[in-house]
Amino acid sequence: MKTxxxxxxxxxxxSVILIMTPFVAGCSQEEDGGTLKIxxxxxxxxxxxxxxxxGRHGLEDAIKYINTELGGVRGHPIELVYRDSxxxxxxxxxxxxxxxxxxxxxxxxxxxxxxxxxxxxxxDAGFPGMxxxxxxxxxxxxxxxxxxxxxxxxxxxxxxxxxxxxxxxxYGKPKMALLLLNNPTGKGxxxxxxxxxxxxxxxxxxxxxxxSTTISEMEALTRVKAKNPDVIFISSTPAPTxxxxxxxxxxxxxxxxxxxGHASLTKALVDLAGADVAEGTYGVVSTAAWTDNxxxxxxxxxxxxxxxxxxxxxxxxxxxxxxxxxxxxILQHAVDNVGYDKLAKGDAEAWSAIExxxxxxxxxxxxxxxxxxxxxxxxxxxxxxxxxxxKVTNGQIMPITDWTEAPLIKYEEFSWFGAK
Amino acid sequence: xxxxxxxxxxxYAEDMAIFRTKTQWVLxxxxxxxxxxxxxxxxxxxxxxxxxxxxxxxxxxxxxxLTGYCGQxxxxxxxxxxxxxxxxxxxxxxxxxxxxxxxxxSGLVAGVVGMIFGIPSLRVKGFYLAISxxxxxLIIIWVINHWTEMTGGFDGMNVPYMSLGNLTFRSEGxxxxxxxxxxxxxxxxxxxIARTRVGRAFIAVRDNDLAxxxxxxxxxxxxxxxxxxxxxxxxxxxxLLAHWMRFINSESFTFSSSVLFIGMIIIGGLGTTLGPILxxxxxxxxxxxxxxxxxxxxxxxxxxxxxFTAGIxxxxxxxxxxxxxxxxxRGLAHRWTLFKSAYRLWPFSY
Numbered sequence: 031m032k033t034x035x036x037x038x039x040x041x042x043x044x045s046v047i048l049i050m051t052p053f054v055a056g057c058s059q060e061e062d063g064g065t066l067k068i069x070x071x072x073x074x075x076x077x078x079x080x081x082x083x084x085g086r087h088g089l090e091d092a093i094k095y096i097n098t099e100l101g102g103v104r105g106h107p108i109e110l111v112y113r114d115s116x117x118x119x120x121x122x123x124x125x126x127x128x129x130x131x132x133x134x135x136x137x138x139x140x141x142x143x144x145x146x147x148x149x150x151x152x153x154d155a156g157f158p159g160m161x162x163x164x165x166x167x168x169x170x171x172x173x174x175x176x177x178x179x180x181x182x183x184x185x186x187x188x189x190x191x192x193x194x195x196x197x198x199x200x201y202g203k204p205k206m207a208l209l210l211l212n213n214p215t216g217k218g219x220x221x222x223x224x225x226x227x228x229x230x231x232x233x234x235x236x237x238x239x240x241x242s243t244t245i246s247e248m249e250a251l252t253r254v255k256a257k258n259p260d261v262i263f264i265s266s267t268p269a270p271t272x273x274x275x276x277x278x279x280x281x282x283x284x285x286x287x288x289x290x291g292h293a294s295l296t297k298a299l300v301d302l303a304g305a306d307v308a309e310g311t312y313g314v315v316s317t318a319a320w321t322d323n324x325x326x327x328x329x330x331x332x333x334x335x336x337x338x339x340x341x342x343x344x345x346x347x348x349x350x351x352x353x354x355x356x357x358x359x360i361l362q363h364a365v366d367n368v369g370y371d372k373l374a375k376g377d378a379e380a381w382s383a384i385e386x387x388x389x390x391x392x393x394x395x396x397x398x399x400x401x402x403x404x405x406x407x408x409x410x411x412x413x414x415x416x417x418x419x420x421k422v423t424n425g426q427i428m429p430i431t432d433w434t435e436a437p438l439i440k441y442e443e444f445s446w447f448g449a450k
Numbered sequence: 451x452x453x454x455x456x457x458x459x460x461x462y463a464e465d466m467a468i469f470r471t472k473t474q475w476v477l478x479x480x481x482x483x484x485x486x487x488x489x490x491x492x493x494x495x496x497x498x499x500x501x502x503x504x505x506x507x508x509x510x511x512x513x514x515x516l517t518g519y520c521g522q523x524x525x526x527x528x529x530x531x532x533x534x535x536x537x538x539x540x541x542x543x544x545x546x547x548x549x550x551x552x553x554x555x556s557g558l559v560a561g562v563v564g565m566i567f568g569i570p571s572l573r574v575k576g577f578y579l580a581i582s583x584x585x586x587x588l589i590i591i592w593v594i595n596h597w598t599e600m601t602g603g604f605d606g607m608n609v610p611y612m613s614l615g616n617l618t619f620r621s622e623g624x625x626x627x628x629x630x631x632x633x634x635x636x637x638x639x640x641x642x643i644a645r646t647r648v649g650r651a652f653i654a655v656r657d658n659d660l661a662x663x664x665x666x667x668x669x670x671x672x673x674x675x676x677x678x679x680x681x682x683x684x685x686x687x688x689x690l691l692a693h694w695m696r697f698i699n700s701e702s703f704t705f706s707s708s709v710l711f712i713g714m715i716i717i718g719g720l721g722t723t724l725g726p727i728l729x730x731x732x733x734x735x736x737x738x739x740x741x742x743x744x745x746x747x748x749x750x751x752x753x754x755x756x757x758f759t760a761g762i763x764x765x766x767x768x769x770x771x772x773x774x775x776x777x778x779x780r781g782l783a784h785r786w787t788l789f790k791s792a793y794r795l796w797p798f799s800y
Contacts (some may be wrong), residue, residue, distance in 0.1 A: 069714070073745075074760045083760050114760065119702035121737070122501050123695050127622065128495040143701060150608065154620075210604075211597060213701055217604045239604065283569060284707070338756040384619040423532045448605060 065109040066374060067104070069129030070130040072140035072350065077242040078118035078267050080298050081346045084338075085140040085162065086112065088347035091333040092354030099329075103248055103361045108354075117242075117334045130157055133376025135361065135384045138353050140346075141293075142168060142182070142214040149175045160360075160413070162353045163293050165218030167448060169411035170441040174381075176389055176411045178353055179316035179401055182215055182265050183222025184436035185291040187422040188314045188417040190223070190230050192431060193261055197287055197312075204260035208237040209274055211249065215293050216240075218267030221447060225439050235259055244270045248276050254358045255283055255417060265291035272302035279307055292316050293317050295420060295427060296345035305425030312430075314419050317349050317401045319427055326355070326398025345427070352400045356413065360405070364388035385450050389413070402433050410438050468641060480623040485630060489623030494676025498740055505690045508636045508732040510711050510718075512683025515734045518710070519644055520676035520718035521656030522571050523580045527711045529587030530681040532703035534560040534593060536601055539609045539698060544600070549613045549693065553632075556689035557682040563590070564681025571673045575659070584715040587705060594700045606699030609692045629690055636683055643679060653677055653721070717774050717780025728782035733771075740767045 070089050073082035090110065097107045111132050113125045114155025122139075126148045129137045136158045139145040142165040152159045153173045161168055164177030180188075192204070198204045208223060210216025222235055227234045235257050238250035251274070254262065261291050262278070271294040276285065288311045290299075295313030297320075318324050320331070320343045330351045334342050342346040364373055367387035373380045392404045392413060416433040441447040459465040469475050480766045489497060513527050534556035541555055567586035571579050601607065612619040612628050619625045643649050651672045654662035663669050692698045710733065718729025740763040747759040780784055793796035 065631040075764050080759075083757060086760065087756065113741055114744060114763065116708075116741075117701075118704075119695060119698075120691070121741070124495065124498045124502060124738075125741075127498040131493045146606065146699070147695065147697055147702075154696075212604050213699065214604075338757065 033423070037441040039202050050155050050404075064106050064370075066106050066365070066373060067109045067111055067132060068357050068361070069111045069113070069125075069132065069134035069137035070139075070350075071113045071122065071125050071144055071352075073117035073138070073286075074114040074145065075289075076212065076263050077212060078117055078141060078269075080269055080302070081267055081293070081296070082114070082117070082140055082160065084341045084344040085350040086114070086276045086348040087334075087338040087341050088330075088344075088350035088352075089138075089354050091347075092330075092351040094337070095329055096335055096354065100358075103358055104365045104370070106365065108358060108361065110354075115139075116426070117141070117143065119147045123151060125298075126157070133147050133380075135373055135376060135380055136160065136388075138162065138178075140350060140352075140356060142218065145175060146214050155381075157381050158389060159171025160353065160357065160389075163215070164412070164439045165214035166221050166252075166439070167214055167217065170447070172409060172411040174385060176406075176413055179292070179349075179403075179414045180354055180412055180417050180436040181222075182291050182293070183225065183439060183441070184412075184417060185265065186219045186222035186263060186313040187226050187230075187439070188434065188436055189263060189289040189291075189312065189419060190226065190232055192312070192419045192435075193287065193289065194230055194232070198260070200260065203231050203233040205233050205235055205257065207235045207254045207257065207259040207261060207262045207268070209247070209254070209264045210237050210239050211270060212239045212241055214260060215267065216265050219263065219291055221441055222439065223263070224446065225441060225444060240270055240274070242267055243271055244273055247274050248281070251281050251283070251414050252333070255281055261287040261289065263289045263291075264294055267350070268294060268296050268299040268302055271299050271366050272432075275299075275303045275307050275311065288313065289313060292345075292417075295422075296344040297427070298346070298420060300425055300427070305422075308422045309425070311422045313420050314357060314417050315345065315427070315428070315429070316414065316417050317352055318399060319420065319429055320348065321426060321428070322399070324399025325398040326352075329398075330400070337381075343443070348400065352397055355393070355397055356392075356404055359392065359397075360384065360388035363386075363391040367391065407438075412436075412438075466645070478699065486627070489626055494622045498628050499734065500621065501626055501629050501694055503730050504626075504633040505687050505694065506634050506714070506734060507726050509684050509687035510714050510726040510730055511636050511640045511723075512680040512687070513711050514715045514718075514720065514722075514794055515640055515643060515652070517674045518715055518722070519564035519656060520652035520673065520680075520796075521575075521647060521659075522673060522676055523566070523576060523712075524583040524677075524678075525580045525678065525705075525708050525712060526567070526583035526585070526587035526590075527680075527684055528703040528705065528707040529583075530560045530564050530684035531691065531707075532590055532594060532698075532700070533563045533681075534685025534691035535609075535702070536607070536688075537685065538689030539607050539692045541691075543607065543610055548609075548615075553686060553689045557685040559680040560685025560688060560778035561682035564677040564684070565674045568674050568677030568681075571677065572670050573716030580743055582618070584705070584708075585674065587703075587708060590701065591700045602699070604699060606702075607692075609698060611696070612690075612693040626696055629694070630797075632686065634724045636686065637723060637727070640679075640683070644723065648675060653674050658723075667761050679723065688702070699720045713771060715781075717771065717781055719783025722781070722783040724783040724786060725781050728786070732782060734766060736770055740764070 072085040074086045112297045145161040145168045160176045164182045169175045172401040290313035300308045368383045390406045392406045394405045396403045402414040404413040415435045419431045461788045536557040537559040538552040541552040570582045651667045714729035714733045719725030746761040
């Protein structure tokens with residue numbers, strides 16, 4: 031009995047030591063001088079870990095590349111304060127506050143859902159943030175949150191425009207079914223469709239929503255099939271999209287054109303759904319394909335091969351690699367314009383400097399060809415406006431159009447838009 | 451050296467007192483002093499963690515009354531928290547109802563909704579009741595997603611700061627005081643509910659509902675009452691969560707949260723007042739720890755295989771919970787009781 035009494039406090043003590051280790055490790059890192067801190071979160075565990083883990087790897091590898099090969103930003107290494115959000119709302123709230131306390135100059139989120147939880151706090155504090163994947167709700171009207179690339183509303187517009195010009199050969203308005211993830215990823219596409227469908231001459235069917243954990247969408251697709259749609263647009267993440275594509279095949283709806291938003295169209299989707307099921311699917315992307323011949327890909331491929339070979343071909347890896355490059359460019363502008371000392375404080379003044387002298391000074395940085403050039407335009411917090419349409423061909427995501435600019439949609443002018 | 455040798459009571463009031471010795475009062479005042487000066491020495495991040503712990507304590511204190519005391523297993527608690535969160539958000543932001551009134555209303559609405567979903571508890575129990583509470587969560591989330599004009603649907607809702615008259619609680623520190631005061635009041639109420647006739651009836655129902663009925667306890671009434679109390683506190687926690695997070699949508703209230711709440715009260719100690727406090731603190735801090743563990747390990751041991759550290763965090767989280775259940779199935783509250791006994795009887799064995 032005495033042994034048990036001794037063993038249990040010992041077990042508790044060991045647990046406490048285990049838990050405290052990272053805190054102690056964190057304290058020692060704070061003593062480093064001359065670094066520029068950025069906070070980043072991705073959902074590396076939880077329901078969208080298939081995206082978030084590759085996203086984490088892309089970020090970390092890019093920071094490694096910037097610090098070791100580019101010498102940091104004007105000689106100052108970037109210190110990445112990374113946290114796994116687990117796709118958990120309350121955790122996102124505490125993580126953003128941690129980033130602010132830690133003296134991070136800006137923060138990035140991988141998913142638009144993470145940013146939707148973080149944006150209220152960040153906007154109130156004037157803490158600049160950039161979302162790798164964006165939905166109109168996070169920056170319409172524009173405040174302190176920016177989108178690295180066009181948003182899910184732009185995805186819909188780009189695909190619908192391509193469809194009307196190149197695929198639709200019938201008379202009258204084609205009927206489009208929307209299959210949407212029940213969060214900003216899906217809602218962003220719905221916002222785009224609601225705003226632009228009439229203008230493009232498309233009839234929208236009642237949208238069907240699904241959860242990120244869905245294992246079957248047969249019921250929703252049966253309803254969709256009964257309405258005889260000409261085209262289906264899916265704005266979701268790879269795992270549920272794979273389920274939907276398999277269900278579409280099972281329901282023998284393969285004669286219908288399928289378009290995907292850029293959060294769906296990744297290597298993970300092709301792996302999960304199977305190349306045969308994904309074959310012929312259209313989609314929209316905002317980053318370069320792994321097969322492209324652009325200068326930035328060589329380094330990304332090298333680092334991916336060296337540190338995270340399993341992510342080779344993964345769009346999320348490349349998206350967040352690009353996030354880190356853009357963040358470095360923002361920091362470089364800020365260091366050039368206001369000097370390191372002002373940024374070193376990591377306070378509200380530094381955040382304001384980052385936004386006004388970093389983000390808003392972006393004027394055509396080409397991101398080594400990994401996505402469209404980033405530039406800030408007053409009233410438009412999308413830093414990149416270019417998208418292109420791809421098609422899954424022989425298991426590869428192949429671009430079929432050039433980069434085209436997504437028009438600015440002022441959603442806030444529509445009465446139906448936004449969180450009330 | 452003076453050692454404690456028992457406490458003699460001279461009146462019924464003394465016998466019923468929660469804090470019975472001078473040492474306990476001193477410890478209480480020291481604890482409260484440390485707690486309420488925390489905003490002076492804790493950074494915003496740690497205050498936000500403390501606020502989340504406070505809200506969790508309120509939520510699972512309700513769950514503990516329902517499951518720990520009355521034995522009605524609920525795996526839909528996050529759904530009832532969502533009811534409270536949306537009630538408060540809607541009343542406060544759409545109808546201009548003051549926050550304190552919205553807070554109480556959120557508890558009442560969640561309590562009533564809980565009672566409705568608690569009706570099957572008269573016919574079913576155990577796993578069957580658990581399934582019906584899961585259904586409650588699914589139905590609540592479905593309603594939130596589709597009652598768009600009121601809840602914002604998938605867009606979610608922006609929620610104003612907590613306020614009292616003209617005083618708005620914007621800072622993490624000021625919110626800390628609101629949340630902690632409400633958490634203390636909640637714990638006081640829960641402790642006293644457990645000590646009254648109602649609490650004893652709950653325990654009787656939990657231990658053997660047939661025997662309880664034979665003794666004259668109205669099962670239907672007390673089971674519904676347990677659902678009301680449990681969900682009332684969930685509603686209060688939901689209201690605080692909404693005004694603390696400032697943005698809510700249905701994804702803020704997941705099924706996995708409901709399961710985690712069950713884990714918290716088991717680890718803390720089912721059917722004890724201290725259990726929810728210890729369970730919430732332990733699980734939330736463990737979560738903070740494992741979130742930091744992965745990047746710290748990556749920096750300390752760069753040679754680890756890719757993805758290893760991302761996977762190790764949930765692994766450690768699960769492992770610690772499993773070890774606790776194996777070594778201390780009666781929860782941390784029981785361990786605390788043993789510690790107190792050992793202290794009181796030292797140097798003799800307990």
